[in-house]
Amino acid sequence: MNTVQVIPLRAGECFNFAAVTGRGEPWRVKSFPAGFALIVHPQRGPVLFDTGYSSLVRRIMRRWPGVLYGLVTPVRLDERETARAQLARLGWSASDIREIIVSHLHADHVGALRDFPQARFLLDAPAFGELRGLQGVKAVRRAFLPELLPDDFAPRIQPLTFTAAPPGLSPFSEVADVFGDESVLAVRVPGHAPGMVALIARTHPQATWEGDGAGLTVLAADAAWTVRALREGLPVHLLGRLAFWNAAQEARSARQLRDWLTGHPQAQVIVSHDAPEVGRA
Template sequence: MDRDLTAVPAVCHCLLIETDSGGLVLVDTGLGTADLQHPDRSLGADWVAWAQPVRDPEESALRQVVRLGYAPQDVRHIVLTHLHRDHTGGLPDFPHARVHVHPDEYRAVTDPTAAHHRHSLDRFMPAHRAHNPLLVPAPVEEHTEWFGFSGVARPQGPACELLLVPLPGHSAGHAGVAVRDGDGRWLLHAGDAYMYHGELEHTPPLPHPVFEPVQQGAQTDAAARVTTRDRLRALRRDHRDEVTVFSAHDPWEFARLAAPADSDCRWSSSEP
């Protein structure tokens, strides 16, 4: 039974997309090198004591990009599912990159009148934005749907078929990142819309006893999160030949997908 997290630790599943003409696109950043060198200062002592992150700089997105033979400057775009600390820690490692988020998440952080502004800003760690990253709200395409999901935004710049798909509930503007390869198949990084594959693969949904309290503690809208999870269950059921769905922290999904694939728009998974 794979529900025992004492054997397999949780991951921060990032996606590196290699394009033919536009450099690299990084989806989420996991924990950065500064987080691992000075975790209490960068991530917050309470969070570090609770999460107990592995302090290995070689697992950072930066070091993994370099091991693949690229320079950090080759990462021209970063696309984030949301702005929580375990997804934004690597931003200072790529200070030149344009950082794309769904406009609902952008608004929650930048607009003091937004309903979730304070909550969202508290989760977007000061150390991760001290370099003043170029945070860009992706334009919403009003008449575009993705497998029935509306409110889809398209980041401007990445030389790849890539979309931000609203998956509300976990954060104010939480979104999945959908990327299509040269064969027309989609990969959906669902962020924290769910945290354990049993939530999608089992009927009824099977939450993980460790992940579920974490999800409940972080969510901004419980009803919206459950609705999002159920929509992802239907997507996986009805379109599994067209879309592969994975989440940010499930180590078993990461193990399935860690091998790189060859296509016009190539991707590989990493675990900062």
């Protein structure tokens, strides 16, 4: 079994009312980072988990119907913050990225896919299958901006293959062994968007799926707005739930992830729109 290094990054931020994302929070505008992660695998090299925003998102938001996205979710992005710029500072070029694991197709997660022309896209098939074909306002309503996807997106997809989960992954019955060496497992957490996946990465050689979670890092994507909400099962405001693809699925996915974390209390959690936990892994 291999281990990987996980480096949480962010490319831009969006704004929303705190009360919409967490029940009991004030009606105050709050900034949410558009998080993504660099996973460094000993053989496969640098792999991205999502990409955050890019300047293309901002261009699309200046014209119809993308302007609607910006009205609901205003975006701020510093050019020095794009995935490409940050990777360059870490010593990687865009063409070094051969694989991008896509949690789901919301604009803040796939904003920079076009910046990585050598990459294949690893995702759960329904993530694209349920949205492809949506255009205009219907797409924007799903936080899906089809122009963000490269023209050859479909042929570059490599669907994740799910098989019976090893012991220690319950309540998840199936996982996708992303690199075939149990360094990173993908689990299905659909509902927020179709086909959303979270990752559980082994970041320490002694870490085991059946242990207390020490040496494991969970990249939970948008399974919750904050780490605390995920760990404690805090409910989302009705307005926040309206944005879900499938609210019942979302609740089930969040519960499953929470149950797994309860059994693995030392696992470090990173959700896309909150500061990453530190000091656990």
